Amino acid sequence: MDEMRIAIATDDGATISPHFGRAPKYLVVTVRQGRVVGRELREKPGHNHSAAEPHDGSGHLHEARHGFDPAAQDRHARMAAVISDCQMLLVRGMGAGAHQSMTRAGIRPIVTDLEDAEQAIRAVISGEIVDHTERLH
Numbered sequence: 001m002d003e004m005r006i007a008i009a010t011d012d013g014a015t016i017s018p019h020f021g022r023a024p025k026y027l028v029v030t031v032r033q034g035r036v037v038g039r040e041l042r043e044k045p046g047h048n049h050s051a052a053e054p055h056d057g058s059g060h061l062h063e064a065r066h067g068f069d070p071a072a073q074d075r076h077a078r079m080a081a082v083i084s085d086c087q088m089l090l091v092r093g094m095g096a097g098a099h100q101s102m103t104r105a106g107i108r109p110i111v112t113d114l115e116d117a118e119q120a121i122r123a124v125i126s127g128e129i130v131d132h133t134e135r136l137h
Contacts, residue, residue: 004088005086006031006124008027010041016115068100
């Protein structure tokens with residue numbers, strides 16, 4: 001692919017947020033022929049649920065497979081729509097439901113252990129990015 005767009009879940013535009021669902025923004029980077037040729041910050045909808053809030057409406061925190069209920073799926077669809085022109089999404093943590101929703105939207109989610117966005121972008125370009133799906137919750 002000559003050109004690709006990478007979305008990065010971020011709080012500050014420089015680091016990858018520890019949890020996809022709580023990140024308020026996406027850093028979207030355009031890579032053409034192995035070089036970054038553009039970048040922009042986009043607002044990310046659906047980041048308002050707090051760490052103490054149950055994700056699945058059951059009263060349980062962080063159930064093994066949360067994020068599959070209709071409300072969560074709708075929220076994930078809105079999150080995906082903002083980056084529908086991207087081929088990849090870099091996160092440091094995310095729920096299995098969000099992961100599945102992004103995949104269905106044609107966006108490849110990568111769960112990385114890298115915090116620095118620039119370092120992660122270089123790892124994608126060089127083909128050395130590691131997908132830590134064991135970090136899905």
